[in-house]
Amino acid sequence: xxxxxxxxxxxxxxxxxxxxxxxxxxxxxxxxxxxxxxxxxxxxxxxxxxxxxxxxxxxxxxxxxxxxxxxxxxxxxxxxxxxxxxxxxxxxxxxxxxxxxxxxxxxxxxxxxxxxxxxxxxxxxxxxxxxxxxxxxxxxxxxxxxxxxxxxxxxxxxxxxxxxxxxxxxxxxxxxxxxxxxxxxxxxxxxxxxxxxxxxxxxxxxxxxxxxxxxxxxxxxxxxxxxxxxxxxxxxxxxxxxxxxxxxxxxxxxxxxxxxxxxxxxxxxxxxxxxxxxxxxxxxxxxxxxxxxxxxxxxxxxxxxxxxxxxxxxxxxxxxxxxxxxxxxxxxxxxxxxxxxxxxxxxxxxxxxxxxxxxxxxxxxxxxxxxxxxxxxxxxxxxxxxxxxxxxxxxxxxxxxxxxxxxxxxxxxxxxxxxxxxxxxxxxxxxxxxxxxxxxxxxxxxxxxxxxxxxxxxxxxxxxxxxxxxxxxxxxxxxxxxxxxxxxxxxxxxxxxxxx
Amino acid sequence: xxxxxxxxxxxxxxxxxxxxxxxxxxxxxxxxxxxxxxxxxxxxxxxxxxxxxxxxxxxxxxxxxxxxxxxxxxxxxxxxxxxxxxxxxxxxxxxxxxxxxxxxxxxxxxxxxxxxxxxxxxxxxxxxxxxxxxxxxxxxxxxxxxxxxxxxxxxxxxxxxxxxxxxxxxxxxxxxxxxxxxxxxxxxxxxxxxxxxxxxxxxxxxxxxxxxxxxxxxxxxxxxxxxxxxxxxxxxxxxxxxxxxxxxxxxxxxxxxxxxxxxxxxxxxxxxxxxxxxxxxxxxxxxxxxxxxxxxxxxxxxxxxxxxxxxxxxxxxxxxxxxxxxxxxxxxx
Numbered sequence: 001x002x003x004x005x006x007x008x009x010x011x012x013x014x015x016x017x018x019x020x021x022x023x024x025x026x027x028x029x030x031x032x033x034x035x036x037x038x039x040x041x042x043x044x045x046x047x048x049x050x051x052x053x054x055x056x057x058x059x060x061x062x063x064x065x066x067x068x069x070x071x072x073x074x075x076x077x078x079x080x081x082x083x084x085x086x087x088x089x090x091x092x093x094x095x096x097x098x099x100x101x102x103x104x105x106x107x108x109x110x111x112x113x114x115x116x117x118x119x120x121x122x123x124x125x126x127x128x129x130x131x132x133x134x135x136x137x138x139x140x141x142x143x144x145x146x147x148x149x150x151x152x153x154x155x156x157x158x159x160x161x162x163x164x165x166x167x168x169x170x171x172x173x174x175x176x177x178x179x180x181x182x183x184x185x186x187x188x189x190x191x192x193x194x195x196x197x198x199x200x201x202x203x204x205x206x207x208x209x210x211x212x213x214x215x216x217x218x219x220x221x222x223x224x225x226x227x228x229x230x231x232x233x234x235x236x237x238x239x240x241x242x243x244x245x246x247x248x249x250x251x252x253x254x255x256x257x258x259x260x261x262x263x264x265x266x267x268x269x270x271x272x273x274x275x276x277x278x279x280x281x282x283x284x285x286x287x288x289x290x291x292x293x294x295x296x297x298x299x300x301x302x303x304x305x306x307x308x309x310x311x312x313x314x315x316x317x318x319x320x321x322x323x324x325x326x327x328x329x330x331x332x333x334x335x336x337x338x339x340x341x342x343x344x345x346x347x348x349x350x351x352x353x354x355x356x357x358x359x360x361x362x363x364x365x366x367x368x369x370x371x372x373x374x375x376x377x378x379x380x381x382x383x384x385x386x387x388x389x390x391x392x393x394x395x396x397x398x399x400x401x402x403x404x405x406x407x408x409x410x411x412x413x414x415x416x417x418x419x420x421x422x423x424x425x426x427x428x429x430x431x432x433x434x435x436x437x438x439x440x441x442x443x444x445x446x447x448x449x450x451x452x453x454x455x456x457x458x459x460x461x462x463x464x465x466x467x468x469x470x471x472x473x474x475x476x477x478x479x480x481x482x483x484x485x486x487x488x489x490x491x492x493x494x495x496x497x498x499x500x
Numbered sequence: 501x502x503x504x505x506x507x508x509x510x511x512x513x514x515x516x517x518x519x520x521x522x523x524x525x526x527x528x529x530x531x532x533x534x535x536x537x538x539x540x541x542x543x544x545x546x547x548x549x550x551x552x553x554x555x556x557x558x559x560x561x562x563x564x565x566x567x568x569x570x571x572x573x574x575x576x577x578x579x580x581x582x583x584x585x586x587x588x589x590x591x592x593x594x595x596x597x598x599x600x601x602x603x604x605x606x607x608x609x610x611x612x613x614x615x616x617x618x619x620x621x622x623x624x625x626x627x628x629x630x631x632x633x634x635x636x637x638x639x640x641x642x643x644x645x646x647x648x649x650x651x652x653x654x655x656x657x658x659x660x661x662x663x664x665x666x667x668x669x670x671x672x673x674x675x676x677x678x679x680x681x682x683x684x685x686x687x688x689x690x691x692x693x694x695x696x697x698x699x700x701x702x703x704x705x706x707x708x709x710x711x712x713x714x715x716x717x718x719x720x721x722x723x724x725x726x727x728x729x730x731x732x733x734x735x736x737x738x739x740x741x742x743x744x745x746x747x748x749x750x751x752x753x754x755x756x757x758x759x760x761x762x763x764x765x766x767x768x769x770x771x772x773x774x775x776x777x778x779x780x781x782x783x784x785x786x787x788x789x790x791x792x793x794x795x796x797x798x799x800x801x802x803x804x805x806x807x808x809x810x811x812x813x814x815x816x817x818x819x820x821x822x823x824x825x826x827x828x829x830x831x832x833x
Contacts, residue, residue, distance in 0.1 A: 344707055363692075
């Protein structure tokens, strides 16, 4: 008998051209919350896939409860008691909570093939209640928020009596309140003796939640340590293998004139009297909880979200923006929060994606000017340190950070004056984050105006000259970087309904 | 490793061409009449209409759309010209051609507007509806009669041959015209901003719109372009048969065109496809029909074989997408 619920010993997994896992070992104790971090491409996803039977390891051993296992399929892993809540939930939104929970293990009436819905509803309600969610299990999942849908996934894991539940970046799409609930649920599962492997990009969460933490880099195990013995710097150092002495390379730039002025932007039920100003040479942060109307505000300014009334002034001149086309003509750029869905054409090359915002610059008459495309494109690749074999590489094959740099490149090629960055560093690794910050610095140094929406408070505080806080479609107030109360606590309070 | 990848890539690109060559080789062995110069010209003649329609279909497919009204549109254009000849006694080729081409473009614009302004869920529905409307209209404008008596200036495009001699049936003008149009399409798709935008709309319409491009206008243009080539196809049909027959509006022009595009490497998912692939696809379909006729297979057999070829082509498309998705996943690691 061993002390570990799941143990990986010297596992190696190779893919054509890459070693995704190299001699990786991991031990998870029963009833512990085990953090797993690493930069994008460090091999976390592959590790999860080996644990859940999606991939089988080339070398090495896997033990579950002391017994050696070799999973042939995800079902084998489930039967052994390993469940996973993926970042992209496997929820069918049109089906009820009950249907989703029992989707592959329906309960039938005795000696018949008819489904026993009353029993399933009862059990679904019980298990959701046990996770702290008193919800109507007969309603379709799509009626609920991301938080509840995630709970449905956890409920599935609980119902198969999972010994280990893997959570892959479970908080990335949740609001603050939902994160709190998730953490409470995770702690409760721990009480019941379930081990949790918690994969996250957010260090604060790991410190708050985990007992131990494992850091991976380049498919290798770097360190496993009690969380008390670690701090931010140690974790980051372990992850990147070098000291990131400045995570937020903020530079000081002299503030210029008003670049963008928004007056009384209204959209029934979503935005109420949004008014603010943003200056040349300034990074304006917009903080708030998910659903506070930050993204809608950005999209409304950009002409991609309908408004009932409200005025927008650029350099003190009133402008009418009814479509993204109008916005681009007025030299506004919007980096959307949904990189893959709204930012990139994944099936096409880097070159095409780089020219998409400003075709005129890359054409002679109606013809594409391949020389200029090559010249500016190669410039973009070296300026933003995009790692790709060539300008023609299909964007879908790049890592998240490199994809983000391509989108940023697209907007910089439009030579806009006002850059709205909605969650510019979501889902990209620490190194790429710093590079994105440096690009923002370069922009404000050129006198451009940058507006940054972010759910990561340290980032908002680290990079903004001024922060406005939104809540329920309203602006709660603004704080200057030099003000005394420029802190996470003040912003959080405002986001939760306090006054600034 | 790199090498096998490259070979696979080249095979994927040359696959349709290889299929064309193998198919021709098999038919050459099976029938002595297949590889004769006059039969080859015959195949080219038969390819013209489908090739024309397929070129428009390709551009529509690249935007992840579909146009099922193409055949009915082409026949309607022919019948509109027939109406002018029959009811108004007009034989001025400029008026006739103008009427046919304007009809085709107008129908295409309507298809585009139905998609972009009425927000119908998928062009499958609106263009399928349009196909029936147009088939009805085609019958209506010529009072369900088959119209003949077109001036030779109209029938020239579909019936004339270059370098004709006693032994040589000549190179069909329609096929040459189609090739010229294909060159234009090639330039449009590969060397213009508009062409690049068309691929982007197919790859990710939302990202394209949010890059400041009016995607609605692009889509309307694409369907109008499809309507335009349908009108040209309609003129060729009139030339080949000498008549405008409204009841042929429901012939399977649409599926033949889609099959040509898919065999040639286009995808229902959009964002992919080349005009030269489509040319090969259209040739393959003509060769199958021609070969089956030479082998004395009746039309029942022809329909079945073409049907299976279409299913096989779609299967290849689906498999290809899956392989590419897998390659992307591995590369993303």
